[in-house]
Amino acid sequence: MQSPRIAVAKSKDAPEPAARRAPSTPAGAPPGGQPGALGDGAGEAVPAPRLRGARIIVEALIKEGVNLIFGYPGGAILHVYDELYKVQDRLRHVLVRHEQGAVHAAEGYARATGKVGVAMVTSGPGATNVVTGLANALMDSTPIVVISGQVATTLIGNDAFQEADIVGITRPCTKYNYLVKRVEDLAPTIKEAFYLARSGRPGPVLIDIPKDVTAFEAPFIWPEKVELASYKPTVKGHPLQVKKAVDLMRQVDKAVLYIGGGVVNAGAQPEVRELAKRLNLPVTPTLMGLGSFPPDNPQSLGMLGMHGTYTANMAMAKADLIINIGARFDDRVTGRVDKFAVNAKKIHVDIDPSNVNKTVNVDVPIVGDAKHVLEQMLDMLPQSEPAPAREAWWAELREMQRRYPLRYKDRTDTIMPQRFFEELAALTKGKYICTTDVGQHQMWAAQYYPVADGRNWLTSGGLGTMGYGLPAAVGAALSGTNEPVLCVSGDGSFQMCIQELATCVQESLNVKILIMNNRFLGMVRQWQELLYDRRYSEVGLKYFPDFVKIAEAYGATGLRAEKPEELRAVLERGLNTPGTVLMDIIVHKESNVFPMIPGGAAHYEILLGPEDDEDAQPRELA
Amino acid sequence: MSSVPPSSRHIISILVEDRYGELARIVGLFSGRGYNIDSLAVNQSIEPGMSRVVLTTRGDAQVVEQILKQVNKLVRVHKVRHLVGEGHLERELCVATVRAGSARAREELERVIKLTGARVLAYSATSFTVEATGTSNDIEQFIELVRPLGVRDLVRSAPIALSRAGAEGEAQPEPASSSAAE
Numbered sequence: 001m002q003s004p005r006i007a008v009a010k011s012k013d014a015p016e017p018a019a020r021r022a023p024s025t026p027a028g029a030p031p032g033g034q035p036g037a038l039g040d041g042a043g044e045a046v047p048a049p050r051l052r053g054a055r056i057i058v059e060a061l062i063k064e065g066v067n068l069i070f071g072y073p074g075g076a077i078l079h080v081y082d083e084l085y086k087v088q089d090r091l092r093h094v095l096v097r098h099e100q101g102a103v104h105a106a107e108g109y110a111r112a113t114g115k116v117g118v119a120m121v122t123s124g125p126g127a128t129n130v131v132t133g134l135a136n137a138l139m140d141s142t143p144i145v146v147i148s149g150q151v152a153t154t155l156i157g158n159d160a161f162q163e164a165d166i167v168g169i170t171r172p173c174t175k176y177n178y179l180v181k182r183v184e185d186l187a188p189t190i191k192e193a194f195y196l197a198r199s200g201r202p203g204p205v206l207i208d209i210p211k212d213v214t215a216f217e218a219p220f221i222w223p224e225k226v227e228l229a230s231y232k233p234t235v236k237g238h239p240l241q242v243k244k245a246v247d248l249m250r251q252v253d254k255a256v257l258y259i260g261g262g263v264v265n266a267g268a269q270p271e272v273r274e275l276a277k278r279l280n281l282p283v284t285p286t287l288m289g290l291g292s293f294p295p296d297n298p299q300s301l302g303m304l305g306m307h308g309t310y311t312a313n314m315a316m317a318k319a320d321l322i323i324n325i326g327a328r329f330d331d332r333v334t335g336r337v338d339k340f341a342v343n344a345k346k347i348h349v350d351i352d353p354s355n356v357n358k359t360v361n362v363d364v365p366i367v368g369d370a371k372h373v374l375e376q377m378l379d380m381l382p383q384s385e386p387a388p389a390r391e392a393w394w395a396e397l398r399e400m401q402r403r404y405p406l407r408y409k410d411r412t413d414t415i416m417p418q419r420f421f422e423e424l425a426a427l428t429k430g431k432y433i434c435t436t437d438v439g440q441h442q443m444w445a446a447q448y449y450p451v452a453d454g455r456n457w458l459t460s461g462g463l464g465t466m467g468y469g470l471p472a473a474v475g476a477a478l479s480g481t482n483e484p485v486l487c488v489s490g491d492g493s494f495q496m497c498i499q500e501l502a503t504c505v506q507e508s509l510n511v512k513i514l515i516m517n518n519r520f521l522g523m524v525r526q527w528q529e530l531l532y533d534r535r536y537s538e539v540g541l542k543y544f545p546d547f548v549k550i551a552e553a554y555g556a557t558g559l560r561a562e563k564p565e566e567l568r569a570v571l572e573r574g575l576n577t578p579g580t581v582l583m584d585i586i587v588h589k590e591s592n593v594f595p596m597i598p599g600g601a602a603h604y605e606i607l608l609g610p611e612d613d614e615d616a617q618p619r620e621l622a
Numbered sequence: 623m624s625s626v627p628p629s630s631r632h633i634i635s636i637l638v639e640d641r642y643g644e645l646a647r648i649v650g651l652f653s654g655r656g657y658n659i660d661s662l663a664v665n666q667s668i669e670p671g672m673s674r675v676v677l678t679t680r681g682d683a684q685v686v687e688q689i690l691k692q693v694n695k696l697v698r699v700h701k702v703r704h705l706v707g708e709g710h711l712e713r714e715l716c717v718a719t720v721r722a723g724s725a726r727a728r729e730e731l732e733r734v735i736k737l738t739g740a741r742v743l744a745y746s747a748t749s750f751t752v753e754a755t756g757t758s759n760d761i762e763q764f765i766e767l768v769r770p771l772g773v774r775d776l777v778r779s780a781p782i783a784l785s786r787a788g789a790e791g792e793a794q795p796e797p798a799s800s801s802a803a804e
Contacts (some may be wrong), residue, residue: 150679167643168646169652170642171643171646172650172651175697176697179642179643181642196697229698229700230639230697230698230699230700300669317756352695353691353694353695353696354691354692354695356691357684357687357688359689361684585796
């Protein structure tokens with residue numbers, strides 16, 4: 001299955017071997033034709049300009065509409081960086097401090113804009129450092145293209161300096177990847193890579209480019225379109241299936257709309273809102289779907305899942321119909337699969353057919369793009385048709401909301417994490433883009449920060465990557481927003497990509513970092529408290545740096561709040577200080593995130609906080 | 623996942639572009655998702671630039687549905703077929719060197735050859751090398767028959783399979799509307 005290796009020995013002075021040369025003039029081209037715009041096709045009378053590989057890469061990115069890339073240079077990618085130097089006015093490169101940061105920044109940019117994010121790294125360690133970001137983007141369906149340098153084709157397989165089989169390493173954590181062995185293949189490969197990254201279920205694509213390929217010349221021919229006979233994502237839902245779904249939604253009273261990241265990717269937020277309105281459906285978003293339904297809309301039940309609201313999870317448990325749009329019945333949502341919503345009929349709209357019947361068997365699968373399928377559904381639901389009342393169902397849900405709201409006991413001696421988020425919500429109204437890291441702060445943010453739009457919420461959902469937040473904020477801050485970008489983090493997570501503070505300051509980014517500092521790896525500690533008898537194994541950070549001084553050392557502004565009465569002032573000052581600001585919020589050490597569905601429990605076996613009356617602990621489904 | 627229903631053998635035929643790394647993608651999919659490949663046959667197909675992969679795996683209906691969908695999702699995979707029931711023909715090749723030292727053993731070998739349609743590829747004073755083709759079950763039987771005669775060495779190919787002429791009806795995953803007609 002391997003094409004023969006192309007052996008090329010190119011010395012600087014020797015002419016290129018004939019076999020490496022593509023014809024310099026297309027057949028039938030008149031001599032002396034005027035060169036047209038770069039890459040505008042070989043079919044025309046103008047010969048395509050001959051460029052070296054590195055320049056082709058840069059021009060192809062510009063043709064693809066890229067104006068910003070994140071990266072880190074090195075030996076194998078030097079030719080390309082030389083070309084980047086020459087096109088600074090058309091293609092901005094942002095230097096990060098670690099390749100993982102480049103990929104997360106590209107993800108943050110992609111998530112915030114809906115465009116494909118781009119990262120560029122060198123071979124070997126540069127390339128292996130992108131693995132976490134690729135896996136993260138694959139799990140969260142984020143469109144990114146990563147270009148990695150590789151040792152020359154003549155050296156591949158020789159254990160050369162900074163050689164790594166990155167195509168082999170990243171095969172399972174990319175949507176697709178390439179090793180480009182011929183300079184003529186560069187432009188079509190880049191075109192195809194962007195198409196794959198953004199179409200269907202979006203995801204990461206890696207292009208590995210050996211150094212000699214960036215040095216060879218070829219005519220730059222930019223393909224008009226991509227033809228892939230074996231890749232045709234289904235966009236429209238099957239009409240009969242859609243009809244079946246709509247009939248069920250009309251007939252069944254106790255229904256719930258469960259929406260995920262697919263709604264954000266498809267740009268289907270208005271359609272979701274409309275469907276919920278026309279059918280008077282309760283709505284619960286997943287972690288990845290937060291913001292795609294207004295949190296202040298009375299039909300919103302809040303997030304579901306392991307740390308979702310009581311009402312959202314019980315709505316799923318008690319419903320007779322679950323309408324899943326762009327979510328994937330993740331284990332953080334279903335809990336024990338054999339106990340998951342056993343009585344409910346299930347409709348599942350997903351762009352990825354392999355998500356259907358993967359963990360939960362569904363009654364009405366619809367493969368298609370969320371926006372298209374929702375439009376098809378709305379076409380079958382005339383606006384004149386009165387919305388079903390669902391009176392008993394709503395009464396049941398409202399009673400649950402009344403009895404078990406999100407709640408915590410505030411304190412005057414220390415800042416409660418939830419209190420912090422309430423203050424942040426009051427000050428920002430959820431308007432700002434918010435990135436998070438992973439852990440307790442992430443779940444509190446999901447519960448209390450009222451995300452106003454799906455593209456304002458940047459979190460590592462599937463992979464759970466500590467260290468995602470700060471570089472993602474870098475990408476989001478460069479997405480064109482005029483408002484500050486919030487990066488909510490923890491004292492553990494923040495130290496995983498702390499070096500990107502330098503990128504923030506270097507680019508004068510309007511990033512406001514909020515560290516919920518409890519001097520613990522809080523989520524792991526919580527599990528150890530609840531499930532391991534408080535045996536706190538390696539979760540207390542025995543040494544932690546002074547984050548305010550770190551911020552100052554990097555040239556950012558550092559502030560600290562230690563007492564509840566300082567909180568508001570610090571937040572106001574921090575949010576209103578220009579540039580990169582780090583706010584070190586010292587919070588209560590041993591607060592827990594509730595509600596909580598312990599791993600392996602059924603999704604109705606919800607642990608509530610100590611504030612909720614003991615006899616109300618719902619262990620069994622009524 | 624405490625009670626897994628008995629899993630059965632499945633033959634999956636894949637038409638994939640003959641490009642660097644595509645086989646690794648298919649194989650990696652199986653190992654990465656915890657599916658087993660019992661056998662694997664790969665060669666060029668009749669369509670230019672395409673390879674045919676025929677593999678056998680085990681699993682219940684849900685596992686096989688996932689395998690078919692996951693393989694179908696691979697960007698360069700053009701066709702995935704689940705060859706089931708009577709709708710396909712299957713062939714496996716086995717080459718064995720049998721000692722058959724005594725006259726009685728040679729007589730028995732002759733009987734086996736007649737019975738199974740095997741043929742002698744080479745022989746020496748002390749051994750016979752024979753080849754047999756058939757379904758995997760046929761080959762199992764062949765092996766059981768020659769084993770008592772003293773097998774010095776034996777190699778089996780992976781089974782290859784194709785649908786019977788005109789049998790277009792078998793399980794090509796149609797994920798867009800798998801149960802649309804129900």
